[in-house]
Each structure stands twice: as C-alpha cells, then as structure tokens.
Amino acid sequence: MHLAREVLKLRSVVPRPIVRVQNLRNFNTTSQIHAGSKFDTEQIRSRERRGPFTWKAGVLFLVTGSFLAWYFKSEKERMKRKRRGESNKAIGKPRVGGPFKLIDHNGKNVTDEDFLGRHMLVYFGFSHCPDICPDELDKMALMIDTINKKTQKMTPIFITCDPARDNPKQLKNYLKEFHEGIIGLTGDWENIRSVCKAYRVYFSTPPDAKPGDDYLVDHSIFFYLMGIS
Structure with a gap:
C-alpha cells in the first residue's frame, strides 16, 4: 500500500x-x-x-x-x-543726341536749347582734316541749298573734334569756304567729349593737345539729321 x-x-x-x-x-x-x-x-x-x-x-x-x-x-x-x-x-525717336554747352564760331555761348524748333544737320570733323572733312562739307552745303529751296529751313552744324586748334576764329574762317550758313561749334576737351558721346561719335584727339601741336584726328564720319524737339 x-x-x-x-x-x-x-x-x-x-x-x-x-x-x-x-x-x-x-x-x-x-x-x-x-x-x-x-x-x-x-x-x-x-x-x-x-x-x-x-x-x-x-x-x-x-x-x-x-x-x-x-x-x-x-x-x-x-x-x-x-x-x-x-x-x-523706338520708332521715330532718335537714339543719338542730347544736351550740350559749346561756343559758336562767333564766340557766343550756345546750348542745345538754342536750336529747339529747328531741323538740324549735324556733322563732326576738324579744320585741319586734309581730305575727308572738306568732301563732307561740300556735300553738306549742297544738301542745305537743295533742301532750303524746297522745304522749311534746316540748320547745318559743324562740331569740331579738335578743340585745341579749332577756336571760334579758326572755325569761322574755315567754314565760310564751304557755306555761309554752317554754324561751327567748339569748346574745351571735356565738353567736346561729352557731346561726342551723346551722338555716339568716336574721336582720337588727346586731352592734353596744344594749339601748336601737329597731329591728325581720327573720328566717325556721319551726318545726323535731327528732328524738331
């Protein structure tokens, strides 16, 4: 058990x-x-x-x-x-030109405002130019006489690229050989440089040039037809 x-x-x-x-x-x-x-x-x-x-x-x-x-x-x-x-x-509006302060061939201070209300034919050159500028000024004289006979008056303007040698008296004696109506404009180097820039003109005049120096100036060759502002 x-x-x-x-x-x-x-x-x-x-x-x-x-x-x-x-x-x-x-x-x-x-x-x-x-x-x-x-x-x-x-x-x-x-x-x-x-x-x-x-x-x-x-x-x-x-x-x-x-x-x-x-x-x-x-x-x-x-x-x-x-x-x-x-x-x-951009149509009808020039991309060149602008305000300026220069001296005319009579020794008078002028600005762009003195030409308001006029058509202008503008050319840049210099009085010591041997051949190109004389040829272009002959063309300008012919254009002015032709246009002024048929339509309203146009103001021809010659702006120097050589301010050291082109004083008012020099411009007056030079331009009268081509046309009595051409207005010559000059000034100091800075003012000339400013107006050339406004019109997109190239010029090679040295800023330290003297009136008696012997040199040639390279510059753009254009006519600018400016409308009434």
Missing part, C-alpha cells in the same frame, strides 16, 4: 502539459510563416501584374506636362509682346 501511494505521487508530478504546449507553439509558428509567405507572394504577383506605371502616375504625368506646355507657351508670347512694345517705342 505504501509503495502504491508513492507511485501515484510520482505520476502526478510528470510535466506532460508542457510538452503539449510546446508542440502547439511550434505548430502555430509554422502556420504563421506559411501564411506570411503566401501573402508576400500574392503582393509581388499583384505588383508585377500592375507594372511600375500606375494610373495615378499617369494622371500626374499628364497634369505636369500640360502645365509645363502652357507655361512655356505663355512665356514665349509674353516675350514677343515685350519685344514688340520696345520696338514701337
């Missing part, structure tokens, strides 16, 4: 439920792994069927492309209108 009781005690402490729990856990974990693998495989297959280009990406691409096309077209039209406006502003 005593031995039977001991056997019953030993059998009661055998940990059989632990083995069952362990088996259950192993079974559940394996099931989850298989279920997860199956789910991942389905996702991959679904993505492969759809491809990398979805309908959302397509809509975004079309919207972005349409906006960029509209933007560039609008900018192109705006630049065309801007260039057209700038071109219209």
